[in-house]
Amino acid sequence: MEENHGFVLEVSSNNEGIVRHLSIINVGETNKNVLKCVDLTHVRSVTIFGEWRASLDFRKMRMLRIFDLEGTSGLKDHDLSQIGNFLHLRYLSLRGCADIYYLPNSLGNLWDIQVLDVSGTSIIKLPKTITKLKKLHYLRAGNIPKDDATSSIELKESSDLSKMEHKPIDDLEIPDVEAKSVQFGMEVLDRTTSYCTITMQNTDNVKKRDIFHKYCKVLLPNILQGLDMYGVKAPKGIGQLNDLHTLGVFNVATGKVILRELEKLKKLHKLGLTGINKKNSQVVLSAIANLALLHSLSLRAEGEPGLQGCLDHTFAPLSKLQSLKIYGNLVTLPTWITQIQNLTKLKLRST
Template sequence: MLLKLHKQKGDKPPEDTSQMNRELLTNEVRNYLQQKRYVVVFDDVWTVHFWDDFKFAAIDSKNGSRIFITTRNKNVVNSCKKSSFTEMFELQCLTQEQSLELFNKKAFKFDYGGCYPNELIGIANEIVKKWNGLPLAIAAIGGLLSTREKNLSEWQRFRENLNLELKTDTDLIGIKEVLSLSYDDLPCYLKSCLFYFGVYPEDYEVKSKRVIRQWIAEGFVKEERGKTLEEVAEGYLTELIHRSLVQVSSLRIDGKAKGCRVHDLICNMILEKHEDFNFCKHSSDDGQRSSSEIVRRLSITTIDDAFWECIHGSHVRSLFCFGNQEKSSSYFKGNSTKYKLLKVLDFEDFDLKNIPNNLGIFIHLKYLSYNNSNSGAEVPKSIGMLQNLETLVIRGIYYCELPKEISKLIKLRHLIGKTMSLIQLKNGIGEMKSLQTLRRVSLNMDGAAEVIKALGKLKLIRNLGLLDVHKQNESILSSSINEMQHLEILYIRSCFNDNESIDLNLISPPPMLQNLILQGKFKEFPEWTLDLQNLTMLRLVWPCSDKDPLQSLKSLQHLLSLYLDLYRYEGLQLHFQDGGFQKLEVSTVIRLSRVREIIIDKGSMPSLKTLRLMYLRNLKNIPTGIQHLEKLEYVYIWGVVDEFGERSSTEDWNWIMEHVPLVKILPQDYEEIKYLRS
């Protein structure tokens, strides 16, 4: 840097700069910049602690000097934020309209006045859409097509051979080189994690929890003191996102990634690395097969007789199946003995009609997920032999009674189903001490009390979902939940056949609880919810109470999402008072059959972005004070009566809600939109 500064000014640099240590070089730069007005640009910085090295050389003489740093790694940004004068500008991907504009400038800069002809509109949109608003890729593709014939057949041929073009065309190779910088900078433990996104089909959205659990099963995640493996793996995913290698496709209410995917360009790079490192073998609908002889991971979208003949199953450690359901399940049944060393078996995306009874042969299996829609399907008893199993996900089966042999799986961390009965495990479920996730357990049977009591022994449980809870078990359920001090997500649905309401009395509610869903006949709004200061999402459905919950709930200052379905509420008014719900971003209110008016005080819900009001048949007008919600982005009101808004004209609504980008107001029958602005 010192040499470049002197060269730009035409000055003679200091002698022996190559012999200077860091401190001397820093002083030289600092002295040179003293009293000067300068602009310095550091482009594509990857070293996280870059600013720690440079900040002592920077001089702020209060004369308008600026330092610009560009990076694809958010951790670099976080490091630079240590300076009080740092401002961050996060560049967003281009919209489809902006992408087309850039593409046209590049592809038609010598023809048609910079605009594409009508016959190429469709194919141009398809090509541009593939790059998801990435300017570098769009500019490169457009520049390449500017040298090609401007006719439909030529462009269709280009689109079909795009992957080959990326490998061979000199104009596009530069894109790969830029992406390679991102890959090369990764630590080794993150490279394997990134490779895993190539296992899924192109443009596939994978749920964050799913890929995290598979990383753990593969052994990619290393233990860290004071953290669960899942928390460590979540940190890995966050780092890949911060490095712009993984895209967030959907968000949880707390801002963390719910679903993610990789850009097509990243995916192409990953698939090339799969071949280079023999990471995964692919079988797809287009008949393509990778050529690796030894297969460690196998990703299938289509399988046939010829495919099975070329597979050396004894080497496969992870097997993923996407699509071609009928064939996949039948072939797997006949070839299951070839995969005795499997660690990961993911059949979640299609219907596995034939579950092999000899499931117990996969003694190394750590992750098992499958989908089965057969109503009479049973989980094989041999599953109890899978002593290393950590994750078991059963999709499709509406009701599944798990065999008692599952209680032998003492390493199991996540047990997830649609509706599961644990009655056969009542004497063993309490010994499954590693369980962190236990979701959608039905308690609608004799002996449910023993199951509930045993659940209280699961001290590490973090995510619990219980269905069909009876009044007679309310006390023992309260006692068991009091023991779950690590609980973060709790879903309880009462039994609809009970005439009496349930009263949960938590003396020591889980302090880490973040998400709470209570559905059914609960006696009152539980007072213990007010002690949950980490609660970010609350959903109350059909509680047996005619009281206004807002007076109590407004003290939950960390709440981000509130969903109230209050069909028994007798009040004529719902009032959001000043000072309440300071962090609330999403509010949904349903089935307030008698409410005529909703009032929102100034100072209430200052962070609200989304407001949904549904089945409010007697609501007469839009909420009073809605103009105070300055951050509101979306208002959806459905199920209003014909008289709704008679006291206000469309002009009034436009004035009151002019700050809201999207507003929909619909009657219950959907026949006519009363008001729409977007």
Template sequence: MENYPLVGRELEMNELRSYTARARFSNSPVISVWGIAGIGKSALVRTLYYDRMLHSNQFNKYSWVDVSHPFNLRDFSRSLLLDHHSEKDPIKECRELLSQNQCLVVIDDLQSKEEWDLIQSALVSRPSSSVIIVITTEASVATYCTNNEGQVFNVKGLEAVAAMDLFRKEVHRKNPSSPLKDHEDMELEELILKCGGLPKHLETNPDYECLKGLFDWMHSYFRTCPDSLKPCIFYLSIFPRHHGIRQRRLVRRWIAEGYCRDSDEESAVDRGENFFSKLLELSIIQQIPQLVTTAYNDTSMVSCQVNGFIREYIVSRRMEENLVFELGPKCVLTTHRTGRHLIILRDWDRDKIVFESIDFSRLRSLTVFGKWESFFVSKSMRLLRVLDLEDALGVKDEDLEKMVKRLRRLKFLSLRGCGEIFHLPSSLGDLRQLQTLDVRHTSILKLPASITRLQKLQYIHAGTTVRASALPAPSSRLPKFHRRRGLFGIKVPKGIGKLTVLHTLGVVDVGASGGKAVVEELRKLTQLRKLGVSGISRHNSKDFFSATSGLVHLESLLVRLGKDSQGCLDEITLPWENLRSLTLHGLQDKLPPSENLSKLMKLDLEMDALKEDDIEFLANLSELCILRLRVGQLQDGKLHFHAKMYGEELVTFKKVKILEIASGASELHVTFGSRSMKSLELLKIDCSSASYHLTGLNFLSELKEVLLQGTNDEAIKSNLESQLANHPKAPTVKLEELPRSS
């Protein structure tokens, strides 16, 4: 299924024209466009429909029909005929009109498969050179209307800059003598952000009264959504506008709130991930522009934002439903402060009197952005299930002890990014309902023994990024930038194997946790889907890899090898048939066997040396979509992404959409073949240690962006831009400084 941004680059418009032209002479005369209601009509399809060149060259009659509900085929036919109808039966006349002419017909707001069955059986016949474009809000309806999946378009909302640019063009088209003034630009940019990239709503009325109609539609739209999805949608208003939301954070919170539950058919996690995918499809949430890629059609790595327009609607409803209460810059003392979810924003003045005026008796979640204050934990928060302090400032060990003592019903606890937390108290074992514990990027080095009492714990995310001095370097030959920062695991207690419902665990320092003893504990965690370990050496590697053989559900594995890892992959079998993501850091000069990596979609390698045979190994990973290579040395200083057989170049790396390269060599030559990486969209190159010579960039036909990391040299950027000057996709080139060590 195609995913095109709303009125994207001219290439995308031309592509849709091409599909329309092909549809005239195919057995699939129908093109389906789906997304949030109104988006397709407002931009992509309307632009196509009113394209005079398209009409004059391909069609001699055209009509736009808004489907009325309840649906009536006779009334629909009359609307379609417009000024073409006579005294004949309208249905019969429509059928004749479509079969005898080259018609372009747009059917807007089709809501069900039954409506399409009536239209198709009565009006659509073959042979015909007419084309029908169907606009709907449902993906299932869109795919039902055409038997060609390549002619189904999922229309996304515009990014803010593109939305503003479209609006300027519309103003100029309608009134060339009155361009937008600078101060009007600023006001409109703010409003467009709230409209979630739907600038058509601002076209006609200077007071924007037409937004009221859209809110009325939105109310109806949400009313018809599945009941199971509604709480997840309204929950999104917890996160501020522009705030990036990680999928795992959101899904784990939904589970803690009871929005996603285990059933015989699917787990709560699977259900939550399906909900997330549905919201992404509907453009209720949108990928952050800097992270947009269609890599492997998988949302597990997606960081998103709430669609601005939809968020405005949700916020307008949340107080009516008594759902969410927000402490921000405009808060005043009032007696009407209650709700299920409390948000404390960065710009609230931390007024203790205002805080203590709130009724916490029904509070289910507390989310803090910015500075933490010790009075934020109240004795009356007895029903609190979710405490989310990700990246909050000033949270200390004594605050955590108070939280654990008072909030015994917690199911979700996130201290992620709270660097002043050094210890988890032994009283953590009293949180018997806890399902999720996220202490990633804190100063915590070990888990307390009491954690083994938490029989409902499913998700432990720990470990932090530290300076190189705190990490054992796998090899002195690794380039300096590899040793600058790394992921440091934590020590887990004896008995960790009792947590048999865990499906995510990491990063565990195997060496610090007892070596072979902790490996035997890991063997008992048969429900694990994601596992991260560090401290793997030749002394414990065989036991570790043997233990993973029983983890049949494992989909994601991270392994950081220690300094004593020479030969640790020799003579081992890796039973990783279901792995989709694999991270191997600290390899010396040997890759693992590839026989059981047929499903691998993401591979992150850090190793001393990479040989030509290793590239062939990578090329044989047929499902690979994301490839990250950090290599100390390369054979002859060359990296060739292509392969030949009998003198003919083979199709290789055909699904790779993201490629990242870093090397310790002073100079590196990278070559792309004419039949390699034809799907690549994003190329990242670390320029902090090596200078790169790139050949064959124009063969990368889908390339959208090249990101040069670790440099601010404009000359490097300009040289690369000149190489890409004739590239059909006109990819952008950006400079990005690497994060400093801290």
């Protein structure tokens, strides 16, 4: 009570006096009225655990600075339609919200935001308006490998909720095409398109039809562009976010635009990239070489070729690099690894 921290649980609540920090845990229909009685005009932070029930009146929370939805199940794209109204927001986490496919363009209104974590969602493409967020320090997106699925680094303590798995509805399974995005040929395209068409026609369950619609209409076109579920496509102009310290995981398979933008981010300490191949690998290494403050680097490539022959180019290792993670078929370690004098962590996966 001294900290002005209100909470709403499954069976109880405390909402006396001014509430500046609000925690909501598994609120059902019985406690929906309790939320309506809470004075939200002074709320600075909201943390939601469990299932999303859309019981909050966002119009009253004009002073909100921290919005933590990590691990919240049932959150949909339309639930974020008003996010651009929180003009004082500094921290937004949608980590692990697997039903989120898009970020609204109104995100560009959040001029004060410093931390944006959308990792573990189904977002493959970031909106152009994200380039307006000049104060952004931490931007994390893309899917998280299970052994890396810990809470946001240096931002909050880990919790069991951060490791929640979003299981498919009933027995519905989405075909695992994403991992084969690098090898996506016309044969796979034809087979997947037919599969989606037939399944959508024969599916009665509304939720199942919605999932297949998302997969066939949203994910499939992005996969064909060379994108995968481990990274996101960055919009042109991302290099304007000069205060970024952490950036990842970004897909570089769609062109050289992101690499030219990357060279402008001189304050980067942590960087994660995916979509590396033989065509772009030399440019990727050249861009990384210009990031003198980089402490942590993660490189990933999917498919059978993977990173084989991609990291053998001449590369001057970064003097401050301490952590290097490599995901994908590598076969032979690049010779420049032996020259990284301050390396304390080397992680190899599927190499």
